[in-house]
Amino acid sequence: MLEVQNLSMRFGGLLAVDQVSLDVQEREIVSIIGPNGAGKTTVFNCMSGFYTPTGGKILFEGSEVQGKPDYKISRLGMVRTFQHVRLFNQMTVVENLLVAQHRHLNTNLVAGLLKTPNYREREQKSLDRAAYWLERVGLMDLANREAGNLAYGQQRRLEIARCMVTEPKLLMLDEPAAGLNPAETKDLNQLIVSLKEDYCVSVVLIEHDMSLVMDISDRINVINQGRPLASGTPEEIRQNDDVIKAYLGEA
Amino acid sequence: MAAQNIKHALFCAVITLIISYPILGFNLEAQGINVTIVGANATTIMGVFLAALVVFVFQLFRDSIMGKLGNLSSLSSGTHKEPMAENKRVKIESWVLTGIVVLALFWPFFMSRGAVDLATLVLIYIMLALGLNVVVGLAGLLDLGYVAFYAVGAYTFALLSQYLGVSFWFALPIGALLAATFGLVLGFPVLRLRGDYLAIVTLGFGEIIRILLNNWTSLTGGPNGIGGIPDPTLFGMEFGRRVKGEGNTSFHETFNIAYSGEHKVIFLYLIALVLAVITALVIRRFMRMPVGRAWEALREDEIAARSLGLSRTAVKLSAFTIGAFFAGFAGTVFASKQGFISPESFVFLESAIILAIVVLGGMGSQIGVVLAAIAVTILPELAREFSEYRMLIFGAAMVLMMVWRPQGLMPMRRIHIELKKQE
Numbered sequence: 001m002l003e004v005q006n007l008s009m010r011f012g013g014l015l016a017v018d019q020v021s022l023d024v025q026e027r028e029i030v031s032i033i034g035p036n037g038a039g040k041t042t043v044f045n046c047m048s049g050f051y052t053p054t055g056g057k058i059l060f061e062g063s064e065v066q067g068k069p070d071y072k073i074s075r076l077g078m079v080r081t082f083q084h085v086r087l088f089n090q091m092t093v094v095e096n097l098l099v100a101q102h103r104h105l106n107t108n109l110v111a112g113l114l115k116t117p118n119y120r121e122r123e124q125k126s127l128d129r130a131a132y133w134l135e136r137v138g139l140m141d142l143a144n145r146e147a148g149n150l151a152y153g154q155q156r157r158l159e160i161a162r163c164m165v166t167e168p169k170l171l172m173l174d175e176p177a178a179g180l181n182p183a184e185t186k187d188l189n190q191l192i193v194s195l196k197e198d199y200c201v202s203v204v205l206i207e208h209d210m211s212l213v214m215d216i217s218d219r220i221n222v223i224n225q226g227r228p229l230a231s232g233t234p235e236e237i238r239q240n241d242d243v244i245k246a247y248l249g250e251a
Numbered sequence: 252m253a254a255q256n257i258k259h260a261l262f263c264a265v266i267t268l269i270i271s272y273p274i275l276g277f278n279l280e281a282q283g284i285n286v287t288i289v290g291a292n293a294t295t296i297m298g299v300f301l302a303a304l305v306v307f308v309f310q311l312f313r314d315s316i317m318g319k320l321g322n323l324s325s326l327s328s329g330t331h332k333e334p335m336a337e338n339k340r341v342k343i344e345s346w347v348l349t350g351i352v353v354l355a356l357f358w359p360f361f362m363s364r365g366a367v368d369l370a371t372l373v374l375i376y377i378m379l380a381l382g383l384n385v386v387v388g389l390a391g392l393l394d395l396g397y398v399a400f401y402a403v404g405a406y407t408f409a410l411l412s413q414y415l416g417v418s419f420w421f422a423l424p425i426g427a428l429l430a431a432t433f434g435l436v437l438g439f440p441v442l443r444l445r446g447d448y449l450a451i452v453t454l455g456f457g458e459i460i461r462i463l464l465n466n467w468t469s470l471t472g473g474p475n476g477i478g479g480i481p482d483p484t485l486f487g488m489e490f491g492r493r494v495k496g497e498g499n500t501s502f503h504e505t506f507n508i509a510y511s512g513e514h515k516v517i518f519l520y521l522i523a524l525v526l527a528v529i530t531a532l533v534i535r536r537f538m539r540m541p542v543g544r545a546w547e548a549l550r551e552d553e554i555a556a557r558s559l560g561l562s563r564t565a566v567k568l569s570a571f572t573i574g575a576f577f578a579g580f581a582g583t584v585f586a587s588k589q590g591f592i593s594p595e596s597f598v599f600l601e602s603a604i605i606l607a608i609v610v611l612g613g614m615g616s617q618i619g620v621v622l623a624a625i626a627v628t629i630l631p632e633l634a635r636e637f638s639e640y641r642m643l644i645f646g647a648a649m650v651l652m653m654v655w656r657p658q659g660l661m662p663m664r665r666i667h668i669e670l671k672k673q674e
Contacts, residue, residue: 048558074560082558088551091544094668098541099548100559105541109569112540113533131670144667166559 001026001061001202002047002078002170008055009042016042018226019056024170027196029203031213034223035246040206041083043223044174047204048080049073060170075103077169081176083206085155089148093139093158096147097130100162126165133161137191153184160191170202171195177209185212192216214238222246260310264303271299355524359517367516369632371588374523375581377624378530380608381617382577385534387606388614388663389543390570391550393450395602396437396457400430400575402597404582406464409477409592419483419587427579433460434575438568445553457602465594476593480586482515483522490515523584530577531617537573538617539666546570547615611652613659622660 002024009017017039024030032040046053049070058066065073074080088096098105105126106112106119134140137157142150147158156176163171173192177185193216195201207213213220213234220237222229224246230237237243276296280289290296309316359367379401386394407426411417417425441452464471471477482490488502489495492510502518503510537543545566548556557563586592604627612623627645634644652660 050554050558069562070557071560071562074558079560080558082555086552086555086558088548088555090551090665091547092665092668094670095544095547095665098668099544099556099561102541102545103560107541107545109537109540109542112542113536127668127670134670140670143670144665146665162559 002204003059004043004047004056005059006056007043007046007053007058007066009039009046009051010054016226017046017053017223020221020223020226020228021056022221022228022231024202024204026202027200028218029192029196029205029216031205031207031217031220032223033207033210033213033220034229037225038223039226040223041174042226044080044172044204044206047073048078048172074166077167078172079163079166079168079170080172081159081163081174083174083178085152085159087147087155087158087162090146092144093134093147093150094127094130094143096158096162097133097165098126100165101126101129103166129165133165136164137161152179153181156180156184156188157191160195164195164199164201168201170204172204174206175208176205177207177212185209188212189215256311256313260307263310264307267303267306268299271302275299352524352528356521359520364513364516367513367520368588369629371516371520371523371584373625373628374520374527375585375588376605376608376628377527377621378523378577378581378584379605380612380620380624381527381530381534382574382581383605384609384612384615384617384620385537385546385577386570386574387609388616388620389538389550390546390567392441392567392570393446394453394571394574395450395599395606396453396455396460397574397578397605398597398599398602399437399457399460400433400578401582401585401601402460402464402594403430403433403575404579405586405592405596406471406477406582407579408583408586409480410470412481413477413479419481419583423580423583426583427576430579430582431572431576434571434573435568437575438571442564442567454599454602457597457599461594461597464597472593474593474595476591476595478591480590480592482590483519483587485518490518519584519588523588526580526584530580531621534573534577535617542566542569607649611649611659613662615663616659616661619659619661619663626660 004020004022007017007020008015020039020043022030022032032043034040042051045051046066047058049065049068049072052067056066057064060073060076060078065076065078088099091099104122106116106122108119111119131140131143134143137160139150139154139158139161142154147155150158156179160171160173160176176192177188180188189212192203192205196203205213205217217234219232220234221231222237222240222243229246230240230243232240276291276299278289278291279286359370362370379397382400383394383397386392386397404426407429408417408419408422411422411425412419437453437456441449444452465473467473481495484490484499485502487499488505489499490502492501494501501510502514545556545561546569548559548561549563549566553563556566585596589596608623608627609620611627612619612621630648631642631645634640637644
């Protein structure tokens, strides 16, 4: 459903991403790994529309999306999280989830002022969806807390829930396990697998936690210094000499 | 610790002397065509030194003084109380607000003309501040040229009445819509700007409108302003002693009561009150609607908001447009109240005062903004007897507010959303 072909991104003299290709099928978890500064997040930023790539194509469900504005890409069903959690800190947990459903709501000002039946119905639906996902990630009791006051692990889960209420087809997670303790990482592991199994969402994952990556990925792409290094199943990657070299250095 | 305190206190006392001695200690006196500097009398100089001494002592024992102040139960009684149950609080709040509005409806009939006039001005500022609250408090877009939209509203009515003889009730929606259009027009070039840059551009926009009004003499009369703006009518009834408009009747003759100048003042007050209440209610609804949440999301984190499918263009423009719309409302009422407007009424200071109201009241909080509008408009009137010092008192009050309650009089409270419990 997603196909990235020969993606390149140049910042002045720096070629941050060079000829990277990857593809994601329906209901598949694909990981992107690589040393720090390898260009993983830049690939994400190109895919989600934050950058306009300087070369290559990004096809989502058959149509080219590179260079489209970020909010339009998001409306197509490609939604991302961030390496550093970006919640709406002063808004409550529920409000965070409601904002995410903006495009599902009746945003007509007059309809809202008059509280037309259509407006109410959509508002109620989005509340129900928010409630469902809060229950799902275990934040129901904190629904009316300000998001900025949550513990870090809870903020991570809220960010994923906020993506899921938009009903995406493809979820892009940028280091979702960063800063989580082993128990929380394990929960996250199960959550991501369940997103794939139960909600038919494809996942692209950037992650440094190898246990998580090896556990849940269907396929892995390795990037080093902006260039694709290897791709394959976790088993293949584990035995790939280039990858071992890049990670451990020359023996 | 103590030595550091003494040093700090000494420093503060010297600063006090440096600031106050040249200002109060010397007077300029005109003798014929010459101006000479004369030292002030002994009491003033004594006063200056006494003030420095007070500052010194206060700074020396500041920690213990502030500690005691903080312990005063009357000041912080609210902070340790359990919050009330949510639905109970909302109920009480809406009853109290209804009560206040009803009180405000009947209040002018028992007050002096000056008081009602001042209250009308307060209501105009409330409308302006509520509108700016959308832009600054909710959407987080620092707008220093808000007064431009106020001017657009006022001048729309003035020009329409002068050239086309349009009445207040027709001009009111036109003025508001035109102001909203200007908001939209300003919104486009500043879409990409944030924070300081945005503030500077809006500041420039405010000045452009004022200077335009000042120099387009053939249309606006320039610095001479526009006079003879008609008063609003009540179903074709005028409030003047004699009927001016064709086909109109006069209020006091229709109801067979003695003419009184107060009728007009009270009527204007009631119009302003109704419009202010409408403004408050409409914006209150907006805050709970998707558009309100989108404004806040954009303020909190623009990148995250965009990644969730919110269009920056639509959200920012809607905030600017709606904010400007209500400024246009206020401007029309203002023009009608004054009967005469000139660019003098729309200087940058006005923008600053409206912004001060929003910040003092607590960004995003409607009740806070209303309270602050009342305080900021009435305080200088009350302090009139201090004549030239009243701006000083006003400034000092603001500094103290920001030190003790930086979040504003009444910080915004989040709306509690009840979710259906999943069984």
